[in-house]
């Protein structure tokens with residue numbers, strides 16, 4: 001059985017602008033503090049090690065998120081209530097309750113606390129220490145597949161790696177779990193012992209059916225892959241100027257975001273090519289990288305299609321994670337940055353700047369929120385954002401998962417309505433050209449009630465015969 005992954009892209013462009021009105025209006029969430037019931041914090045209060053603040057959203061469960069900073073907060077309602085700082089039961093005996101990495105795997109939250117892996121089932125409210133990890137680890141990585149009811153999809157959410165960032169790759173202790181982190185086994189990649197450099201991370205890239213190992217050597221990094229045909233060479237080397245945080249954009253499209261204070265890079269093909277994100281003004285490239293733009297990144301948020309960056313200089317930058325290129329535009333100045341602030345996409349085109357507020361009379365923190373309506377902001381003519389050339393692009397395959405066998409057929413169709421007077425060309429791609437071929441046709445298909453032409457895009461992916469195909473696992477169209 002073969003699963004496939006397809007990415008349909010449009011010529012949708014960012015549509016931007018700067019303006020005098022505030023970017024967002026602040027509100028504060030404060031709940032449950034009318035009665036003087038003093039809740040107590042039980043256990044050891046967790047904190048994040050890096051001295052920076054991070055926010056992790058559950059890719060499949062919209063309202064579940066983890067805030068990592070000087071305090072840690074776990075919310076099940078998008079921070080719509082005041083919260084006690086998150087803690088780990090003293091019975092877990094973690095020692096120093098310092099969190100270096102966290103990951104949602106289905107219905108559990110995995111945390112690396114004091115170099116060990118712990119599992120918190122937030123539905124059952126139960127904690128377990130992972131078994132099988134015999135060396136200190138600092139990081140965990142994994143992905144989530146949100147198309148429920150499919151066993152391939154379940155496998156994706158169950159699979160997790162644990163490792164020590166910065167270990168010498170040749171002798172690095174890497175662990176793999178297919179039980180959502182409850183039990184780990186030693187993992188090693190073929191010819192790992194011959195590799196030179198330190199370990200920058202390890203990821204299962206479902207869009208390519210490969211495990212990618214990030215090798216870091218003297219301010220350059222590149223991915224080594226596990227399986228034929230990519231195991232013959234490496235991905236192209238890219239600048240590794242600081243310790244890069246690596247985000248996997250949701251949706252199994254192979255989009256990766258790499259960042260630290262002075263660097264921001266994006267890959268659209270699971271690390272084979274990694275490029276710096278440019279900074280634009282209108283159609284103009286102002287800077288070819290964040291380094292050149294001399295800005296200091298405080299926090300980065302991404303969803304399936306969008307990227308937002310908050311800088312210490314108090315600016316918000318926004319860009320789309322398009323198939324063709326990634327660039328950021330700067331939104332109007334507003335006093336939005338603080339050491340505790342993080343960015344969170346609440347929906348497509350809706351971004352929130354979130355800041356926990358301590359309360360001198362209650363142990364529970366309140367949350368300050370400043371919601372930014374990206375679409376409305378982009379309408380500002382000063383941002384000189386190009387108009388979108390597409391009024392509608394819709395495929396019935398969106399958010400669905402299909403499987404195809406050898407010699408079987410699959411046909412996927414999408415409807416596109418171009419903006420009058422424009423003629424965008426849709427681009428249909430497969431994420432793993434080593435195992436899937438593709439035919440795509442586009443034809444006019446009548447008119448809308450408004451008289452706009454409808455276009456139908458039909459793509460027929462087909463698996464390559466086994467002798468030319470590699471391990472054919474992937475995710476979804």
Ligand SMILES: *[C@@H]1O[C@H](CO)[C@@H](O)[C@H](O)[C@H]1NC(C)=O
Nearest residue numbers: 126127128129131179182183
């Ligand atoms: C979690 O720990 C409890 C008690 O320590 C044990 O009974 C249970 O089997 C563990 N759960 C898993 C999934 O390993």
Ligand SMILES: *[C@@H]1O[C@H](CO)[C@@H](O)[C@H](O)[C@H]1NC(C)=O
Nearest residue numbers: 190191226227228229231232
């Ligand atoms: C690549 O992987 C295939 C199996 O997936 C293996 O047979 C082959 O020896 C590997 N090649 C290298 C250069 O490691």
Ligand SMILES: *[C@@H]1O[C@H](CO)[C@@H](O)[C@H](O)[C@H]1NC(C)=O
Nearest residue numbers: 239241262263264276289291
């Ligand atoms: C890394 O740093 C060098 C200078 O030290 C700079 O030229 C390069 O652009 C930086 N790369 C990135 C991706 O920021």
Ligand SMILES: *[C@@H]1O[C@H](CO)[C@@H](O)[C@H](O)[C@H]1NC(C)=O
Nearest residue numbers: 291292293294295296312313
């Ligand atoms: C970079 O920004 C800092 C402060 O924002 C400034 O002091 C410095 O001169 C800038 N460097 C360059 C090369 O523009």
